[in-house]
Amino acid sequence: MNHTSPATRGDAIHVEALKLWARVGVLPEERSLGQWFVVDLTIWLDLAPAGRSDDLSLTVDYGQTVAAIQACAEQVVCHTVECFSEQLLDQVGEIYGACPIRLILRKCHPPIPGFDGSISVERWRFAG
Template sequence: MTHPDWIHVQGLRLWAHVGVLELERAQGQWFELEFWLAGDLAEAARSDRLAASFDYALAITALQCQARQVCCLTIEHYSELVLDCLETLYGLIPLRLDLAKCQAPVPGFGGRVAVRRQRRWREAGLPC
């Protein structure tokens, strides 16, 4: 089944205690999350009913709460927790996320490191 529509949330900044270094887990650091929720949004577009769409405010609030409690080693594991949270809210829909560590503690490196994860995205025929 193909879902041509999705909700796309960008720029969600989250403070979490994630990192291989003990200092990263102890002090915490900023992450930036971008995620997509795929589904048929035609009914919401026609009816203007929030119940026919994905209430993204629920996800933002839940992910902010989750971030305050997270303590793990890898961004990969953190991304798994984010996907689990989104599934709890919206069910088994196609999901995609980009989760970036805003300042990786690598000497001489000022960029960002991110993971892209997805569930049921390709199976739904959505673009990579």
Template structure:
């Protein structure tokens, strides 16, 4: 299995437990990996034989604009749904980071990591 990675996709989304997070929005950073066989597109240089990652970027930007939810877990599930609508049930991996969570005295980030259709032998 080959992988297409999209890294450091910044998304402004209305996600959070606090009212102002959902009202005002905040930055998230997303890394995704899509598992598929790239040998045909590598041989033929044919875009139709691969997953056009520009479609994922545009669809995820649209999702972030329209979504309003409490948890990054829900946000991640919506991301998987968008990707499956585009590419089918490919192995997918994501890391979704809330860039500046509103926690007093905390200056780091919080992230979750999830996989869908991903077997143990596929690794990281």
């Protein structure tokens, strides 16, 4: 998977294949019963200070990020993956502030007759 774009190069933390159960979808059953989603997240940060010193206070707690995403998924009820992804980006942004973020949100089994794949949205937030 290519995690870089021309606008964002440098150190990054990747959270990949985070499975979430959320109540998102057009059909009422999707919003009441829920279904599986998978999130891939990239956050561009300067990791050099922690890399040079091994000082935990100079890095980020990606466990906090995972917990925030999981908590958001437990609370969300909406129609679109776009709305769900916006809420996830807001959660991550609250933790990291103005830094580049890339999020891919995959709906694992959309209820489309004759379709056995997944759908996903890719969203970006840029610093500044």
